[in-house]
Amino acid sequence: MINNAEFSKRLQKVIDYYSESASSFAEKVGVQRSSISHILSGRNKPSLEFVLKVLDTFPEVELYWLMNGKGHFPKSISIPKIEKPPTPKKMNQDLFTNSENLDSEIPKNPELKNVEAFQNLNHNISKGKKIDRIVIFYSDGSFSNYEN
Incomplete structure (x- = not known):
């Protein structure tokens, strides 16, 4: 289950990371400004649609980190190790x-x-x-x- 207060803190961290205001963040994600305000205040829980829009708009945000704090933000991209072929x-x-x-x-x-x-x-x-x-x-x- 999502902890609203913790989710709000993580969402605020995303907003701050991109140097956005709540209203500019809402515009980029494609939701109403009041939705962001209600989620940040803890009044409303985020919908699945909202979470997916955030992930789609900001690919550096990791799903598990945003939802329950596990993982990393910004998403660390690991490059697979490729064995060097013999000369x-x-x-x-x-x-x-x-x-x-x-x-x-x-x-x-x-x-x-x-x-x-x-x-x-x-x-x-x-x-x-x-x-x-x-x-x-x-x-x-x-x-x-x-x-x-």
């Missing part, structure tokens, strides 16, 4: 630790057996530019690296 050099070392011959990784298509063939595939390459390196990534996570 191509490291991956290359891992793939060829058994001294495998790189030539065995060259595609079987005779048109793609060397870098010159790759260069001839794309006739739209600007004059004077030369392909320096080609890396092919396979669906199993491995790759082949071809350097000129």
